[in-house]
Amino acid sequence: MINKxxxxxxxxxxxxxxxxxxxxxxxxxxxxxxGGAGTMSRNTMTEEIKKQYIDKLDEAVSAGYRILKNGGSSxxxxxxxxxxxxxxxxxxxxxxxxxxxxxxVELDASFMNGKSLNAxxxxxxxxxxxxxxxxxxxMKNSPHVMLSGAGADEFANNQKLVLQPNSYFIxxxxxxxxxxxxxxxNPSNNLEQKIGTVGCVALDKYGNISAGTSTGGMTNKRWNRxxxxxxxxxxxxxxxxxxxxxxxxxxxxxxxSVAAYDISALMEYKGLxxxxxxKIVIHEKIAKLGGNGGVIALDVKGNVAMEMNTEGMxxxxxxxxxxxxxxxFRED
Amino acid sequence: MINKxxxxxxxxxxxxxxxxxxxxxxxxxxxxxxGGAGTMSRNTMTEEIKKQYIDKLDEAVSAGYRILKNGGSSxxxxxxxxxxxxxxxxxxxxxxxxxxxxxxVELDASFMNGKSLNAxxxxxxxxxxxxxxxxxxxMKNSPHVMLSGAGADEFANNQKLVLQPNSYFIxxxxxxxxxxxxxxxNPSNNLEQKIGTVGCVALDKYGNISAGTSTGGMTNKRWNRxxxxxxxxxxxxxxxxxxxxxxxxxxxxxxxSVAAYDISALMEYKGLxxxxxxKIVIHEKIAKLGGNGGVIALDVKGNVAMEMNTEGMxxxxxxxxxxxxxxxFRED
Numbered sequence: 001m002i003n004k005x006x007x008x009x010x011x012x013x014x015x016x017x018x019x020x021x022x023x024x025x026x027x028x029x030x031x032x033x034x035g036g037a038g039t040m041s042r043n044t045m046t047e048e049i050k051k052q053y054i055d056k057l058d059e060a061v062s063a064g065y066r067i068l069k070n071g072g073s074s075x076x077x078x079x080x081x082x083x084x085x086x087x088x089x090x091x092x093x094x095x096x097x098x099x100x101x102x103x104x105v106e107l108d109a110s111f112m113n114g115k116s117l118n119a120x121x122x123x124x125x126x127x128x129x130x131x132x133x134x135x136x137x138x139m140k141n142s143p144h145v146m147l148s149g150a151g152a153d154e155f156a157n158n159q160k161l162v163l164q165p166n167s168y169f170i171x172x173x174x175x176x177x178x179x180x181x182x183x184x185x186n187p188s189n190n191l192e193q194k195i196g197t198v199g200c201v202a203l204d205k206y207g208n209i210s211a212g213t214s215t216g217g218m219t220n221k222r223w224n225r226x227x228x229x230x231x232x233x234x235x236x237x238x239x240x241x242x243x244x245x246x247x248x249x250x251x252x253x254x255x256x257s258v259a260a261y262d263i264s265a266l267m268e269y270k271g272l273x274x275x276x277x278x279k280i281v282i283h284e285k286i287a288k289l290g291g292n293g294g295v296i297a298l299d300v301k302g303n304v305a306m307e308m309n310t311e312g313m314x315x316x317x318x319x320x321x322x323x324x325x326x327x328x329f330r331e332d
Numbered sequence: 333m334i335n336k337x338x339x340x341x342x343x344x345x346x347x348x349x350x351x352x353x354x355x356x357x358x359x360x361x362x363x364x365x366x367g368g369a370g371t372m373s374r375n376t377m378t379e380e381i382k383k384q385y386i387d388k389l390d391e392a393v394s395a396g397y398r399i400l401k402n403g404g405s406s407x408x409x410x411x412x413x414x415x416x417x418x419x420x421x422x423x424x425x426x427x428x429x430x431x432x433x434x435x436x437v438e439l440d441a442s443f444m445n446g447k448s449l450n451a452x453x454x455x456x457x458x459x460x461x462x463x464x465x466x467x468x469x470x471m472k473n474s475p476h477v478m479l480s481g482a483g484a485d486e487f488a489n490n491q492k493l494v495l496q497p498n499s500y501f502i503x504x505x506x507x508x509x510x511x512x513x514x515x516x517x518n519p520s521n522n523l524e525q526k527i528g529t530v531g532c533v534a535l536d537k538y539g540n541i542s543a544g545t546s547t548g549g550m551t552n553k554r555w556n557r558x559x560x561x562x563x564x565x566x567x568x569x570x571x572x573x574x575x576x577x578x579x580x581x582x583x584x585x586x587x588x589s590v591a592a593y594d595i596s597a598l599m600e601y602k603g604l605x606x607x608x609x610x611k612i613v614i615h616e617k618i619a620k621l622g623g624n625g626g627v628i629a630l631d632v633k634g635n636v637a638m639e640m641n642t643e644g645m646x647x648x649x650x651x652x653x654x655x656x657x658x659x660x661f662r663e664d
Contacts, residue, residue: 117588124480144555144557144559145588146557148480148481148556148558149481152555152556224480224481226478227478232587233563234564237590252476256450256564258593269598269601
């Protein structure tokens with residue numbers, strides 16, 4: 001009788017302590033997104049347009065948050081979140097991407113997995129509905145990291161990804177931007193026409209960071225120009241040892257600065273925080289070269305950085321600690 | 333009379349001291365090149381073939397050395413030196429480049445100026461005779477850093493660069509390599525078919541570093557694959573603050589490692605020498621991911637690193653101190 005009571009007692013204690021352990025382990029997860037940095041102004045942005053962006057950012061970041069909360073991987077969260085922004089005509093990625101010199105859409109995207117350091121990218125696609133999924137597919141199902149042009153489209157087709165005619169991506173707003181860019185003497189100096197991109201960095205409950213970025217590039221771009229977005233180290237980088245990064249802005253400067261990897265290197269080699277490293281890259285390195293743009297980054301503890309040297313950056317963040325931020329202007 | 337003697341005396345002293353100053357200022361310049369890292373073997377390489385490589389490496393490095401010695405810029409030295417290797421069928425760049433899945437040549441190249449941090453690159457060209465010149469032209473004459481495919485060819489044509497039909501680049505040896513790659517179950521695992529590239533890093537008398545890389549990429553590559561060579565930060569990087577770098581090897585691993593910039597970051601942020609940083613990237617970082625290849629690098633004092641984790645790397649070095657090395661195998 002005493003033995004039975006003792007056993008029941010120990011089982012009870014064991015059960016209680018197990019529950020306590022479970023409660024004490026904080027399941028940290030975190031997600032941050034951007035929808036492009038640029039020269040947006042409070043004076044010219046109507047409340048209606050502002051609401052459209054806020055609502056879409058909310059929808060995208062919440063979708064990724066739910067995946068992470070339910071135990072999904074950071075890779076899945078990044079892919080699904082970016083798809084929502086690619087499918088929205090509000091952003092310069094997927095449907096609604098900017099137009100090149102010939103009046104066509106050419107899409108770039110990249111993805112990196114911070115655990116395996118595997119990566120995939122596509123550039124110059126004229127038909128892949130969701131370039132972020134193609135980038136992940138290149139990583140998973142090809143011996144290569146980066147595919148381009150017609151080859152990227154052919155690969156996506158082989159992978160049974162959804163393709164669309166170029167007309168699917170083209171919206172009136174971008175036709176007008178192209179017209180305006182062509183009417184100017186030096187279109188490359190118009191900041192508004194070379195920025196705007198979507199990106200997402202996520203940390204899942206298992207401590208794995210993923211990062212992805214997707215864009216139509218720069219209005220009026222020529223000669224199959226490739227910007228920073230599909231370049232691992234410039235537009236996208238992820239490493240569980242340090243952080244995940246997605247950039248947006250005048251891509252040429254982010255390539256020359258190797259911006260995304262530089263944030264990781266400043267953390268790994270100089271012991272900076274993700275916030276300090278992001279500030280240095282955006283406000284010192286990129287700015288010194290004359291470049292403009294922004295960056296989102298996330299470290300392995302879920303700390304977030306959202307830095308820009310432009311007037312604003314569409315951005316949002318949610319995490320397991322109950323933080324939720326959705327912002328547009330720099331001073332927000 | 334005394335006044336005249338005094339003047340002559342002072343003029344003499346002044347002349348002697350000027351000559352002394354001139355003699356004491358060491359005009360440091362340095363150049364290092366590679367012609368690809370790979371699985372070359374002493375047993376299978378005939379003396380005749382070995383001599384061909386040694387002679388061509390000598391011709392290329394000497395041409396760059398003369399430019400630097402005569403006060404030319406590191407940019408000119410890198411361009412002219414790489415052109416000699418692109419024009420030779422011995423290397424996987426320009427004439428003699430490897431063939432893609434469809435049996436065509438697709439050429440990649442990049443260049444970076446360590447003073448301005450300007451850069452240019454082309455990828456997937458099927459007609460540019462000297463891709464390194466096109467990369468420099470993108471840097472100088474376009475608002476972009478990286479152009480690709482037919483757009484890169486169109487840009488080069490606009491710039492009056494020499495174009496050639498694809499047949500100009502194709503040699504029998506590469507046709508056989510493609511046949512052999514296609515006959516194997518998993519061609520991507522054959523190291524010999526994915527490496528071999530040319531590169532050059534130079535430091536001129538004015539303290540400016542330039543770096544450039546040029547390649548045909550990987551035998552049997554598909555879907556307009558882009559390797560590390562045209563990617564600033566992966567295949568090529570230059571910064572007067574730290575070093576210039578050109579890589580060669582299994583490109584996918586150099587992209588995922590952001591290899592070229594990582595050498596610079598290890599020097600800038602951790603205070604490592606160019607030799608220490610190159611060793612870490614090749615023998616620790618690249619090797620840990622399972623990648624193979626090599627790197628050449630040069631710091632602002634003219635110190636050189638030539639590291640590889642393969643059996644050999646065609647490489648040569650000359651500098652203002654009278655050093656001259658031409659090597660093939662790792663233990664050379």
